[in-house]
Amino acid sequence: MSEMNNKDDVIIQYKNDSKFKKRQNFHDKYSINKYGFRNWMFDKYKIFDGCKILELGCGNGIMWDEKYKELPQNVELVISDFSEGMCNIVKQKHLEHNNVQVEQIDIQKIPYKDETFDIVIANHMLYHVSDVDKAIEEVHRVLKNNGIFYASTLGTNGFQKYLNQKFEEFNSNMNYFNIENWSFTLKNGKEVLEKKFNNIQMDEYKDSIEISDENVLVEWIFTSVVMQNLDKNQFKGLAQHFAKDKDEKGIIHIPKQIGCFIAIKD
Numbered sequence: 001m002s003e004m005n006n007k008d009d010v011i012i013q014y015k016n017d018s019k020f021k022k023r024q025n026f027h028d029k030y031s032i033n034k035y036g037f038r039n040w041m042f043d044k045y046k047i048f049d050g051c052k053i054l055e056l057g058c059g060n061g062i063m064w065d066e067k068y069k070e071l072p073q074n075v076e077l078v079i080s081d082f083s084e085g086m087c088n089i090v091k092q093k094h095l096e097h098n099n100v101q102v103e104q105i106d107i108q109k110i111p112y113k114d115e116t117f118d119i120v121i122a123n124h125m126l127y128h129v130s131d132v133d134k135a136i137e138e139v140h141r142v143l144k145n146n147g148i149f150y151a152s153t154l155g156t157n158g159f160q161k162y163l164n165q166k167f168e169e170f171n172s173n174m175n176y177f178n179i180e181n182w183s184f185t186l187k188n189g190k191e192v193l194e195k196k197f198n199n200i201q202m203d204e205y206k207d208s209i210e211i212s213d214e215n216v217l218v219e220w221i222f223t224s225v226v227m228q229n230l231d232k233n234q235f236k237g238l239a240q241h242f243a244k245d246k247d248e249k250g251i252i253h254i255p256k257q258i259g260c261f262i263a264i265k266d
């Protein structure tokens with residue numbers, strides 16, 4: 001088993017978007033709130049004409065596939081990730097957009113001067129970072145005064161908690177999805193941000209998962225950072241174990257807890 005913020009495992013996981021895309025497709029297909037988390041998140045961004053935006057840990061940049069056309073004129077957008085593979089994927093999507101730069105950046109060492117950006121975004125990535133305090137210091141440093149930091153993450157009462165409980169029932173030594181140990185969640189994120197920010201708000205997006213094929217759930221599990229090095233043969237019977245949770249219509253209902261912090265630099 002590996003940890004969510006083990007650098008070597010995170011590098012392997014995100015050398016391209018193959019595993020990440022499978023997880024995205026899973027959530028897009030089986031989440032019951034069809035508004036969509038990315039739309040909900042984008043609605044929160046206070047983007048204005050001339051705004052300078054930095055996104056860190058962008059992954060395959062799917063947010064901007066859908067939203068680039070909605071940006072006001074003269075926005076300067078830097079989309080970044082520490083994975084070269086992810087940066088290459090995103091670069092291909094923005095070849096014709098002069099106001100978009102794609103850069104390979106580690107959030108723990110941002111190569112920009114103090115007070116450069118109006119908005120900094122770090123969605124679903126801070127729990128992968130080895131030194132989360134350093135990451136927040138860097139974000140705070142490159143934000144202008146009154147600049148806004150948006151950081152989405154997961155809560156401790158959602159999908160991971162469900163998976164962890166199922167694993168513990170399956171075999172009490174298996175606590176792969178113990179999100180209580182993660183370094184940046186909806187539960188502990190405020191405490192982390194408070195070291196640099198005074199003005200912090202947290203919002204939750206209501207959602208859950210409904211799924212009828214337990215095998216799809218098992219496939220999702222093996223795309224995750226914490227399971228990527230494990231042999232599937234160790235887990236014979238896991239799908240049947242999930243299937244026990246089916247209701248009379250054959251559906252497994254799984255909670256999700258997902259949301260974001262919005263922190264303003266003053």
Ligand SMILES: C[S@@+](CC[C@H](N)C(=O)[O-])C[C@H]1O[C@@H](n2cnc3c(N)ncnc32)[C@H](O)[C@@H]1O
Pocket residue numbers: 010014020056057058059060061062080081082083086105106107108122123124125128129130
């Ligand atoms: C779960 S994905 C999230 C992608 C995207 N932000 C989203 O919400 O769809 C996490 C991303 O963070 C990147 N990442 C992990 N550690 C990082 C670091 N220290 N600095 C920058 N990016 C990092 C990974 O390469 C990966 O692309």
